[in-house]
Amino acid sequence: MQQLSDPSYLAFPFRIGTDGAKTSTRARHVREQIEQVLFTNPNERVFRPDFGAGVRKLIFEPNASALWExxxxxxxxxxxxxLQGEVDPRTLDVSVSGDGEKLLIEIAYRLATLGQTEQHSFVVG
Structure with a gap:
């Protein structure tokens, strides 16, 4: 029997295998949501034009502290x-820095229901 605090979610990107739709744990689902925010361009979603950060476009900008902030x-x-409801908003921490022509993004947070701390690094460029 599965606990209500850690239900299964449909995996992103959605995919179907021989055993049906692929699923994710709560922790993996939150990481997948973060990836959607990072790599979706603003105005890309018809009914949510303000969704997304579009970080891929930033590789053409000057890699300096002003861009990072x-x-x-x-x-x-x-x-x-x-991530509202999934992550304790007081624990959300984002840092952005640069390394040559790459943008380094580190995101840390605590899952609200599990109390589990997660940290992820993304390199763009």
Whole structure:
């Protein structure tokens, strides 16, 4: 029997195998939601034009601290909205830095229902 605090979610991207639709755990589902926010461009979704941070477009911008701070603030707002109910908003921490032509994004948070702390790093560029 599965606990209500850690139900199965449909995996993202959606895919079907020989045993049916693929699923994710709560922790994996939250990471998949973060990836959706990071790599979806604003105005890409018809009914949610403000969804997404579009970080792939940032690789063409000057890789400096001003870009990092604007990106960090945009990500904090987007992630707080997208992860509402899944992540304790007081624990959400985003850091953005650069390394040559790459943008480094680190996101840390605590899952609200499980009390489990997660940290993920993403490299763009």
């Amino acid at each position: 604007v990106t960090r603030k945009r990500l904090m707002a987007s992630l707080a909205e997208a």
